[in-house]
Amino acid sequence: MTNSMNNTIERLKSIIRNLKVEEIDEREVKIEIKPEMVLNALSLLKGSGYSHLSIITAVDWIEENKFELVYILFSWNDGGKFIVSTKIDRKKAKFVTVKHLWPIARYYERELHEFFGISFEGNDDMRPLFLENWDDLPPLRKDFDPMEYSKKKFPDREYHKDVIHEAKVIRGDLNG
Amino acid sequence: MSTNERSIWEKIADQLRSKSLWMLHYCTGCGAIELPPSMTSRFDMERFGMGPMATPRQADILFITGYLSAKTLRRVIYTYEQMPEPKYVIGFGSCTLNGGIYYDSYATINRLDYYIPVDLYIAGCMPRPEALLEAFNELMRMIRKGEANGWKRYKENYEWYKQNQLRSLGEVFIHDEFHE
Numbered sequence: 001m002t003n004s005m006n007n008t009i010e011r012l013k014s015i016i017r018n019l020k021v022e023e024i025d026e027r028e029v030k031i032e033i034k035p036e037m038v039l040n041a042l043s044l045l046k047g048s049g050y051s052h053l054s055i056i057t058a059v060d061w062i063e064e065n066k067f068e069l070v071y072i073l074f075s076w077n078d079g080g081k082f083i084v085s086t087k088i089d090r091k092k093a094k095f096v097t098v099k100h101l102w103p104i105a106r107y108y109e110r111e112l113h114e115f116f117g118i119s120f121e122g123n124d125d126m127r128p129l130f131l132e133n134w135d136d137l138p139p140l141r142k143d144f145d146p147m148e149y150s151k152k153k154f155p156d157r158e159y160h161k162d163v164i165h166e167a168k169v170i171r172g173d174l175n176g
Numbered sequence: 177m178s179t180n181e182r183s184i185w186e187k188i189a190d191q192l193r194s195k196s197l198w199m200l201h202y203c204t205g206c207g208a209i210e211l212p213p214s215m216t217s218r219f220d221m222e223r224f225g226m227g228p229m230a231t232p233r234q235a236d237i238l239f240i241t242g243y244l245s246a247k248t249l250r251r252v253i254y255t256y257e258q259m260p261e262p263k264y265v266i267g268f269g270s271c272t273l274n275g276g277i278y279y280d281s282y283a284t285i286n287r288l289d290y291y292i293p294v295d296l297y298i299a300g301c302m303p304r305p306e307a308l309l310e311a312f313n314e315l316m317r318m319i320r321k322g323e324a325n326g327w328k329r330y331k332e333n334y335e336w337y338k339q340n341q342l343r344s345l346g347e348v349f350i351h352d353e354f355h356e
Contacts, residue, residue, distance in 0.1 A: 131283070132246065132350075132351075133346040133347055135346065136282075139283070146280050146281060147280040149282045150280050150281060150282060150286065153246075153282075154275070154286040154344055155287065156279070156287070
């Protein structure tokens, strides 16, 4: 960890108790915090030089019944990277927007709403961003079955011959 | 007149058409990278009388590389219907044939000829420029013999194609800032 990262973590620890810090790399640190402290942590990090929001994304932990929200912040001063992660309830998939901190966040939030069904308070523009006429569960949720959807919507080509079987016979895996 | 019957003038016209083909390439999937060597000096598509064309209204061939998502398929149907007749479609790569490695994707279609008529497929992932030139020669032969009549099939089975398009896309009409 670089010095400036250490200093930033000290400052984070002063506002957040039980901060979970995981050092991934020399210049990459993941911190796990409670949802209510995320805005504080993000604005502190933004003020400490980590002002570049690389991405907001989500991970679906379906067994835990949680969505993990991941904010990746980058510093142009020393190339350090902070990964801020928090877990929100999967049933009430709702969080607060960060578009007042980074205006670009409104696109990431639109994307998360489209692909995970997470809505963000304060960001009302939740029009679909990539998909058109989507009519099923948000597609990146783990309980969505892409194979089933593809079968339902996009018919497969029907083959008269079982080519894979023939190839196995030719190769000698099976006795024809 | 049935699909395969041609008048003598059409036969002559087809001979001439096969010598001058303009290709519109729709490259939203992968595979577009095989086109530059085919077009430029290495494999030199122009010696067959073929050239790239920028707009659908002046193109003869619609060349579709790689996968099409539901979103891009709408644009392809728009493009195809804008093209003047006679028009030919080449599907390039496994994805247009049977979905390729995206066979289970929620966003990409699995077979192109279900939505628009395809005259010729090039199998492979990716096909090499040699395969591409072979396909162009085959298409020219098909045009001369009167076998490349996908555009006639589209007119005859318009209802069937529309029904399939609606089944997969819900609505073919595009709602976005460029089309409204």
